[in-house]
Amino acid sequence: xxxxxxxxxxxxxxxxxxxxxxxxxxxxxxxxxxxxxxxxxxxxxxxxxxxxxxxxxxxxxxxxxxxxxxxxxxxxxxxxxxxxxxxxxxxxxxxxxxxxxxxxxxxxxxxxxx
Amino acid sequence: xxxxxxxxxxxxxxxxxxxxxxxxxxxxxxxxxxxxxxxxxxxxxxxxxxxxxxxxxxxxxxxxxxxxxxxxxxxxxxxxxxxxxxxxxxxxxxxxxxxxxxxxxxxxxxxxxxxxxxxxxxxxxxxxxxxxxxxxxxxxxxxxxxxxxxxxxxxxxxxxxxxxxxxx
Numbered sequence: 001x002x003x004x005x006x007x008x009x010x011x012x013x014x015x016x017x018x019x020x021x022x023x024x025x026x027x028x029x030x031x032x033x034x035x036x037x038x039x040x041x042x043x044x045x046x047x048x049x050x051x052x053x054x055x056x057x058x059x060x061x062x063x064x065x066x067x068x069x070x071x072x073x074x075x076x077x078x079x080x081x082x083x084x085x086x087x088x089x090x091x092x093x094x095x096x097x098x099x100x101x102x103x104x105x106x107x108x109x110x111x112x113x114x
Numbered sequence: 115x116x117x118x119x120x121x122x123x124x125x126x127x128x129x130x131x132x133x134x135x136x137x138x139x140x141x142x143x144x145x146x147x148x149x150x151x152x153x154x155x156x157x158x159x160x161x162x163x164x165x166x167x168x169x170x171x172x173x174x175x176x177x178x179x180x181x182x183x184x185x186x187x188x189x190x191x192x193x194x195x196x197x198x199x200x201x202x203x204x205x206x207x208x209x210x211x212x213x214x215x216x217x218x219x220x221x222x223x224x225x226x227x228x229x230x231x232x233x234x235x236x237x238x239x240x241x242x243x244x245x246x247x248x249x250x251x252x253x254x255x256x257x258x259x260x261x262x263x264x265x266x267x268x269x270x271x272x273x274x275x276x277x278x279x280x281x282x
Contacts, residue, residue, distance in 0.1 A: 084129055093156075094133070094247075097155035101141060102141065
């Protein structure tokens with residue numbers, strides 16, 4: 001899911017649409033103004049955001065209203081947290097290795113690291 | 115000895131992990147750029163690495179085997195029908211001694227995934243008698259870690275919590 005999500009958000013125009021939708025549900029016309037998107041391209045970007053689950057759409061008379069869906073953002077956040085933990089653990093090992101090297105060096109100098 | 119701090123920017127951007135150590139920048143640098151230094155810490159919990167080539171120059175090769183060596187990890191890899199060792203290769207993309215380096219890994223061992231480069235940027239700073247290290251990752255270019263996290267490598271959290279719990 002993450003690769004598709006990142007691809008969906010990789011496009012700067014789509015990120016501007018997402019930013020605009022943070023203010024709340026919007027019709028296409030307002031998104032064109034708020035996100036500075038060309039009318040001709042907005043449908044394609046909204047379709048990609050719909051397909052990747054980032055936005056939902058509901059008809060309101062003649063209008064179509066778009067809104068953000070929280071689920072994929074939560075998933076991304078959870079995935080990033082896992083990724084970060086991998087690296088936190090790796091850097092724990094780095095710290096341990098550094099400490100071992102310093103201890104190994106210390107007996108001859110009897111000094112603490114700078 | 116380290117003071118962890120972590121910041122993540124927007125999902126489409128990058129993850130930055132920062133640590134401060136009571137050490138010299140030169141000591142940190144050695145852990146990235148020498149064979150014995152790299153072998154002393156690289157790899158996920160439960161693995162060790164055997165370095166075959168580490169040429170700390172711009173474009174210099176980095177080649178090593180990553181080997182499951184903890185009994186629990188060996189059992190887990192066998193259960194997943196994964197090899198206990200796999201050859202990994204990459205190179206140093208940028209190198210400014212004691213200041214900045216970039217490690218580029220070639221991820222070409224994931225079935226069904228086109229080979230891609232995974233880049234890690236590391237910046238080193240001296241702050242009084244401490245050295246600060248900033249690691250910048252680009253997870254959106256790295257589907258490998260999606261797979262790794264799914265397969266349970268996040269158990270490393272336990273180790274992290276234990277360490278932080280004991281640190282204070």
